[in-house]
Amino acid sequence: MLNERMYHYGAERSVIREIFAYACERKAALGAERVFDFSLGNPHVPAPPAVRASIERSLATLSPAALHGYSPAGGLPEVRAAVAASLNKRYHMAYQPDDVFMTVGAAASLSCALNAVVTPAEEVIVVAPFFPEYRVWIEQAGVRMVVVPAQAEDFTLNLDALASAISPRTAAVIINSPNNPTGVVYTREQLSQLADILRAANNQRQEPIYFISDEPYRDLVSPGVEVPWLPELYEHTMVCYSYSKVLSLAGERVGWVLVPGTMPRSAEIQAAVAGAARALGFVCAPVLFQRVVMDCVDEAADMTAYERNRATLAEALRSHGYHFVEPEGAFYLWVQALESDATAFCNRARNFELLPVPSDSFGISGWVRISYCVSLDCIQASLPAWKALAESYRS
Amino acid sequence: MLNERMYHYGAERSVIREIFAYACERKAALGAERVFDFSLGNPHVPAPPAVRASIERSLATLSPAALHGYSPAGGLPEVRAAVAASLNKRYHMAYQPDDVFMTVGAAASLSCALNAVVTPAEEVIVVAPFFPEYRVWIEQAGVRMVVVPAQAEDFTLNLDALASAISPRTAAVIINSPNNPTGVVYTREQLSQLADILRAANNQRQEPIYFISDEPYRDLVSPGVEVPWLPELYEHTMVCYSYSKVLSLAGERVGWVLVPGTMPRSAEIQAAVAGAARALGFVCAPVLFQRVVMDCVDEAADMTAYERNRATLAEALRSHGYHFVEPEGAFYLWVQALESDATAFCNRARNFELLPVPSDSFGISGWVRISYCVSLDCIQASLPAWKALAESYRS
Numbered sequence A, B: 001m002l003n004e005r006m007y008h009y010g011a012e013r014s015v016i017r018e019i020f021a022y023a024c025e026r027k028a029a030l031g032a033e034r035v036f037d038f039s040l041g042n043p044h045v046p047a048p049p050a051v052r053a054s055i056e057r058s059l060a061t062l063s064p065a066a067l068h069g070y071s072p073a074g075g076l077p078e079v080r081a082a083v084a085a086s087l088n089k090r091y092h093m094a095y096q097p098d099d100v101f102m103t104v105g106a107a108a109s110l111s112c113a114l115n116a117v118v119t120p121a122e123e124v125i126v127v128a129p130f131f132p133e134y135r136v137w138i139e140q141a142g143v144r145m146v147v148v149p150a151q152a153e154d155f156t157l158n159l160d161a162l163a164s165a166i167s168p169r170t171a172a173v174i175i176n177s178p179n180n181p182t183g184v185v186y187t188r189e190q191l192s193q194l195a196d197i198l199r200a201a202n203n204q205r206q207e208p209i210y211f212i213s214d215e216p217y218r219d220l221v222s223p224g225v226e227v228p229w230l231p232e233l234y235e236h237t238m239v240c241y242s243y244s245k246v247l248s249l250a251g252e253r254v255g256w257v258l259v260p261g262t263m264p265r266s267a268e269i270q271a272a273v274a275g276a277a278r279a280l281g282f283v284c285a286p287v288l289f290q291r292v293v294m295d296c297v298d299e300a301a302d303m304t305a306y307e308r309n310r311a312t313l314a315e316a317l318r319s320h321g322y323h324f325v326e327p328e329g330a331f332y333l334w335v336q337a338l339e340s341d342a343t344a345f346c347n348r349a350r351n352f353e354l355l356p357v358p359s360d361s362f363g364i365s366g367w368v369r370i371s372y373c374v375s376l377d378c379i380q381a382s383l384p385a386w387k388a389l390a391e392s393y394r395s
Helices: A004-012 A015-030 A049-061 A064-068 A077-091 A106-117 A133-140 A159-165 A188-202 A266-280 A287-296 A303-319 A342-350 A376-392 B004-012 B015-030 B049-061 B064-068 B077-091 B106-117 B133-140 B159-165 B188-202 B266-280 B287-296 B303-319 B342-350 B376-394
Strands: A100-103 A123-128 A144-149 A170-175 A210-214 A237-242 A255-258 A332-336 A367-371 B100-103 B123-128 B144-149 B170-175 B210-214 B237-242 B255-258 B332-336 B367-371
Touching: A004 B106, A004 B266, A049 A287, A049 B049, A064 A287, A077 A100, A077 A287, A100 A106, A100 A266, A106 A133, A106 A170, A106 A210, A106 A237, A106 A255, A106 A266, A106 B004, A123 A133, A123 A159, A133 A144, A133 B266, A144 A159, A159 A188, A170 A188, A266 B004, A266 B133, A303 A332, A303 A376, A342 A367, A342 A376, B049 B287, B064 B287, B077 B100, B077 B255, B077 B287, B100 B106, B100 B266, B106 B133, B106 B170, B106 B210, B106 B237, B106 B255, B106 B266, B123 B133, B123 B159, B133 B144, B144 B159, B159 B188, B170 B188, B303 B332, B303 B376, B342 B367, B342 B376
Parallel strands: A123 A144, A123 A170, A170 A210, A210 A237, B123 B144, B123 B170, B170 B210, B210 B237
Antiparallel strands: A100 A255, A237 A255, A332 A367, B100 B255, B237 B255, B332 B367
C-alpha cells in the first residue's frame, strides 16, 4: 500500500529544493543571468585543483578492480586513517581509523548518527532556526523533535531554554555550528555551559544525552573565528562531517561520522552507526571520492571568494535598510524580512527574480536565508533588485 | 539511548562482508594469490573504457560548479532522459525521464522502492534463497518478510507456494532474476503465471500487490537467455537497477528505480520513492557517476570473461563430484555443500583457503555461493584446493 508518509515527504519536497527547481525554470525562460537564485548551498567556488589531481591519480595508478570496486562498509582503511590523522593533528586527539565511518555525505552522516543513538518515543532537541531536513530525519527515526529557539537578538544558544527542554526522554541534542541558516558560530564558553547542563542531567539518568554535532561548515569561517572541537568539551559527542562545502563536492556525496574511541560504549555506538548505514540502504561511500578525501583531507576552502561575496552583499543590503545577522561562518546571510510573513516577502521578491528561502521551514517566522555561495557576478547583478524590493515596501 | 536494533545490524554484519573482511586479513598474512576469496560480488572485470572516457570528458568540459554540484533529488534531467530512452529502445516502451529516479546504487533502489509502497504491519514476499540484505531492508521498513522457497530441484519459482503465501497483508513480492545467489533466470511463462496469480489476488482487495523487481544482473546473462521485462507482464511493477555489476562500478554507488508512468497511481508512487529517498538520508546520486551512466547507458558487460570463469570453475567442480545449478545469468555458482551444514562445510573450506558463502543467510540450508567475478587466475589457482576439499570428505 502506498506509504502516505513517504508520499508526503516526496510531494511537499524541501522548500529549498522547490525554490531551486523554480529557479531552473525561470533561468530557462529568462536566461540564467537574469534570475538570482539564492536558494541552495551549492558552492559556486570551484573544487580545489587537488580534487582533480586526485581523480587523475586514481585513474592513472589503480588497477581496474581496485579503482571502482566496493570498499568495506565504513570506508577504505587508508581513507579512515587519513581522516583520523588529520583530526589528530588539528585537534590534538588520538583517534583511530575505526573511529571514522565514511558516509554518503552530510545527510547520511546525520541519519546514521541519529538512528544509532535514538530509539522510538525518545526526543531530539534542535535549536531554531534549524536546517529543515532535520525534521524529516528525526521523524524517520521514530522520535519527536523538540524545538528550542535561539536567542532572539543574536541567534546564539539560549541555555536556559535548552535546560528547560531536557526531559527523561531526551536522547540527543543536535548542534550545528557554524550554523545554517544564521552563520552564527557558538563560542567555547556557551558550548561548555551546555555540556555542563547535559552532564548535570546525565547524573539523574542511566543513559547519557548525546551531542550530535553537524559540522559541514566547520572549515568555512571568517579569519580568527574559533569553532570549538565539541568532543573535547563533552565526552558523548558524535561529529558529522561532509566535504560538500569545504571541497565544493556537494553532488558527489562523501562525508563521515566520528564516534571517538574515548566515548563511553564507543564500540557499541560505532557498531550501531554501521548498522544504521546498513539498514538505511547505504553500502559504502563512493569510492573514487573516498580517495579524493584522502588526498585532499587538509585542503582549505577558498574563503577569500566567500568573504568577498559576503562583503559585497552585506554592504548593499545594509545601505538599502535591511537588517541581518553578521555571519562568522558558513555562507548564508540571515536577513529579516520586510514584512512579518517571510513567505509573502519571498513571493514579492520573486517579482524581482530574487530567490531567498523563507524562514518558516527553518522553524521561525519573519526571516529569509540568502545563500551567498553563488558567483560574485550574480550578487552584483542582484543588487538593484534588492534595492527595488526594499523600495517597494516604502512606496 | 543506544539503538539495539542498529547495534545488532552493525555487530552481526553481513555474513558476506564478514567473509570479505576475513579474506582481507588472510591475504595480508599469506599473500593475495594464496587466498581464494569467492565472497563478494565485486567485479574483477574492468569497467569498460567508456567509463574513463566519460570521467575525462566531464573533467575537461564542465564548469567547476556544474561538475561536482548537487543534482536535483531524482537526478540530472539529461541522465534520467538517457536512461528512459535506453529502456524505450530496448523494451519498446514510452517511459518519460520522470519515471526514472536515480539512486545511490541497488541497496538504495530497493530501500526506496520498498519504503514507497509498504506500510508497517504489512508483508513482503521473497523467494528463498534470497540476497540476505533483503531481510534488513524489509525489517527497517517495519514490515514482515514472508519467505517462500524456490523449487527444490532447479530453484525456479514455486508458483503454488507463492499463491499460498499471499495474504490480505501482502504489499509486495520481490523478484530477483537473474537470481543472486542461484544464477537462475525466471522464464516469461513462469512470470506471466505469477502475474496472473497477483491479478487474481488484487481482484479481492482494494490496493494492488506490487512487484519489486531487483535487477542488478539483468545485463549479465548467457547468450540467448531472455530476461523478460516485468512491467510488460504486470502493471504494478517497480524496477530497481544498479550499474555495480554491468559497468563494474560497485563502489561508486549509482543506479535507479523505475516507476512506469503507465502504472496506476504512478505520480503518487513516484513521489513516495522521492520521499523515501529523502527520509532515508539520500540527497542525490553521485553526480560524476550520473554522467557516466548517461555516457555508458548502452555499454555491455564483458560476458566473455564471465563465461570463461564459469566454464573453468564448473568443469573442475563437476569433475570433482560437486553438484551445482547451471547458471544462466549473474556471476554466482550455487553449489551443494558436501555435508548438510553449509557453515561447517565453509569452515572446513577455510582450511584450504577457499571462501564461499554458506546458504543459511540466504534463507536455506546445505548450499554455498561461489562468486566467480574474480580473476581467472584466482579460479585456476583455486582448483587444486576444491579438489582437496572434496577428497577430504571421502577419506
